[in-house]
Amino acid sequence: MPDRPLNLLLQAPVFRGAHPDDLRELAVLSTPLSLRRGEALFHAGDEVRSLYLVVRGSVRVYRVGRGGTRELTLHVEGPRQLVSGVTAFQEQAAPERLVTYPAHAEVLQTPTELLSLPAQAVREAAYHTPALAQAVIAYFARRQAELLERMESLVFSELGERLAAYLLEHAAAPWPLPTNSELAALLGTVPELVSRKLGEFYRLGVIRLERRVVQVVDRPALTELAGQAAARR
Amino acid sequence: MPDRPLNLLLQAPVFRGAHPDDLRELAVLSTPLSLRRGEALFHAGDEVRSLYLVVRGSVRVYRVGRGGTRELTLHVEGPRQLVSGVTAFQEQAAPERLVTYPAHAEVLQTPTELLSLPAQAVREAAYHTPALAQAVIAYFARRQAELLERMESLVFSELGERLAAYLLEHAAAPWPLPTNSELAALLGTVPELVSRKLGEFYRLGVIRLERRVVQVVDRPALTELAGQAAARR
DNA sequence: CGCGGGATTGAAGGGATTCAACCCATGTGG
DNA sequence: CCACATGGGTTGAATCCCTTCAATCCCGCG
Numbered sequence: 468m469p470d471r472p473l474n475l476l477l478q479a480p481v482f483r484g485a486h487p488d489d490l491r492e493l494a495v496l497s498t499p500l501s502l503r504r505g506e507a508l509f510h511a512g513d514e515v516r517s518l519y520l521v522v523r524g525s526v527r528v529y530r531v532g533r534g535g536t537r538e539l540t541l542h543v544e545g546p547r548q549l550v551s552g553v554t555a556f557q558e559q560a561a562p563e564r565l566v567t568y569p570a571h572a573e574v575l576q577t578p579t580e581l582l583s584l585p586a587q588a589v590r591e592a593a594y595h596t597p598a599l600a601q602a603v604i605a606y607f608a609r610r611q612a613e614l615l616e617r618m619e620s621l622v623f624s625e626l627g628e629r630l631a632a633y634l635l636e637h638a639a640a641p642w643p644l645p646t647n648s649e650l651a652a653l654l655g656t657v658p659e660l661v662s663r664k665l666g667e668f669y670r671l672g673v674i675r676l677e678r679r680v681v682q683v684v685d686r687p688a689l690t691e692l693a694g695q696a697a698a699r700r
Numbered sequence: 701m702p703d704r705p706l707n708l709l710l711q712a713p714v715f716r717g718a719h720p721d722d723l724r725e726l727a728v729l730s731t732p733l734s735l736r737r738g739e740a741l742f743h744a745g746d747e748v749r750s751l752y753l754v755v756r757g758s759v760r761v762y763r764v765g766r767g768g769t770r771e772l773t774l775h776v777e778g779p780r781q782l783v784s785g786v787t788a789f790q791e792q793a794a795p796e797r798l799v800t801y802p803a804h805a806e807v808l809q810t811p812t813e814l815l816s817l818p819a820q821a822v823r824e825a826a827y828h829t830p831a832l833a834q835a836v837i838a839y840f841a842r843r844q845a846e847l848l849e850r851m852e853s854l855v856f857s858e859l860g861e862r863l864a865a866y867l868l869e870h871a872a873a874p875w876p877l878p879t880n881s882e883l884a885a886l887l888g889t890v891p892e893l894v895s896r897k898l899g900e901f902y903r904l905g906v907i908r909l910e911r912r913v914v915q916v917v918d919r920p921a922l923t924e925l926a927g928q929a930a931a932r933r
Numbered sequence: 934c935g936c937g938g939g940a941t942t943g944a945a946g947g948g949a950t951t952c953a954a955c956c957c958a959t960g961t962g963g
Numbered sequence: 964c965c966a967c968a969t970g971g972g973t974t975g976a977a978t979c980c981c982t983t984c985a986a987t988c989c990c991g992c993g
Contacts, residue, residue: 530852532852532856536951537856539851539852539855553840553841553844553845554841554844554845556837556838556840556841557838557841557842557845558841569845569848570848590834593833593837594830594833594834594837595830597828597833600826600830600837604826604827604836604837604840605789605790605791607786607789607837607840607841607844608786608787608789608790608791609790610844611786611840611844611847612790612802614844614847614848614851615763615774615802615803615847617851618772618847618851618854619763619765619772621854621855622765622772622888623765623766623770623772624765625948625949626948626949627948646970646972647971647973648971655855656949656950657949657950657951658971658972659949659950659951659972659973659974660948660949662972662974663973663974666973666974679972858980858981859981860980879938879939880939880940880941881939889981890981890982890983891939891940891941892940892941892942892981892982892983893980893981893982894940895940895941895942896941896942899941899942912940
């Protein structure tokens with residue numbers, strides 16, 4: 468089916484409200500790619516040429532610090548979400564100063580399917596189509612609000628609160644936890660601490676944990692533990 | 701002079717590259733206001749009706765946490781900069797869900813002069829004028845990159861490194877320090893710690909400090925102290 | 934001269950970090 | 964079928980930084 472890319476684009480929140488005609492050209496220019504868990508989509512410092520729409524699977528965008536011993540996950544993007552969407556709109560300040568990715572991106576699930584879109588073309592489309600401009604700008608604004616929330620919880624909340632908030636977000640049903648390393652990167656800490664805190668919650672009886680499958684038992688208590696980290700939801 | 705607002709708008713980086721005709725309508729709708737140090741521009745939770753262009757003076761945008769005992773300064777905006785620029789572009793998700801400021805804003809200098817622009821009109825203008833859309837989007841992208849830098853340094857660097865980096869940024873000549881409270885809010889900590897670290901740097905001989913006027917004496921050493929927090933500049 | 938806001942300093946305590954050891958499940962190859 | 968390697972996970976202990984509360988100091992100002 469030749470216009471499947473177009474449908475995918477139309478369903479992405481970044482382009483919400485756009486008319487099919489606005490996206491037809493981009494759909495033609497898009498190229499699909501499929502990666503497996505652990506594979507890198509790009510590295511920090513690479514030149515930005517394209518942006519990626521997740522079709523299936525998920526991608527983690529992260530930065531490394533402390534001489535590589537530590538990672539901070541900025542976003543985890545699932546289907547219909549954009550990777551590097553904001554960066555791709557940075558114009559280069561000078562001809563010799565290339566725009567580069569400010570973070571790394573790696574694939575979390577096998578298989579993960581993506582649509583690669585040329586950054587230049589997307590920019591052009593957004594500038595010249597009011598509906599697209601509106602959607603992109605609104606998307607950026609949402610993104611920034613999310614980043615601020617993230618930043619605030621990292622600065623103001625302690626690890627226990629952040630972990631409790633994380634657990635509450637996914638508490639609908641028992642679900643398998645990511646590895647402690649991944650959790651640590653999400654929460655801005657190290658695997659050891661995640662292990663300790665999880666054990667603490669377990670001993671308190673607010674969660675059940677068996678073979679990495681976790682279930683929230685005492686939601687009020689967990690909400691209490693999340694403190695103000697959860698107050699905003 | 702009736703078209704002074706227009707000139708101010710034309711000089712703002714947010715609207716860089718715009719044609720005067722694109723901004724004429726906005727200039728007419730703008731209203732000037734003048735505030736003094738300590739006065740609030742808006743509070744978190746207020747409905748977003750306008751965005752502000754700083755003409756003279758400076759404005760601090762910050763969030764409070766830990767039950768009000770602690771503040772985190774997100775940005776300090778000077779002349780030609782926009783306050784609440786990103787938030788003002790958030791469309792309301794539902795008719796009953798107003799868009800509200802996610803942070804507080806207060807004036808740092810007396811006098812601070814601003815131009816208030818109606819959010820709705822600015823949005824419309826940006827959507828329908830390609831040059832404006834381009835400028836606004838580029839501005840958002842830049843802003844997000846800055847936020848990421850900020851977030852990274854808060855997560856990865858220790859207080860001493862952040863303070864050293866801050867001092868280096870302003871090291872061109874001796875200059876008067878803000879109060880310790882303001883510094884603390886910028887660095888994500890409390891005034892006591894700022895005092896301690898400043899004293900430490902002083903005893904190390906890397907800065908001179910007299911009546912709140914600071915001067916970087918040993919720049920290499922300070923760069924060393926800033927560690928990776930300065931490596932990216 | 935006393936007042937008040939900010940700055941400094943001390944001390945107690947807690948959370949986070951780091952390094953290291955150990956466990957456990959899985960998978961591989963002899 | 965077992966030895967072994969591997970990658971997580973868990974736990975302990977030492978240390979460090981940050982936090983918090985409180986006392987004191989300093990300086991400008993009425």
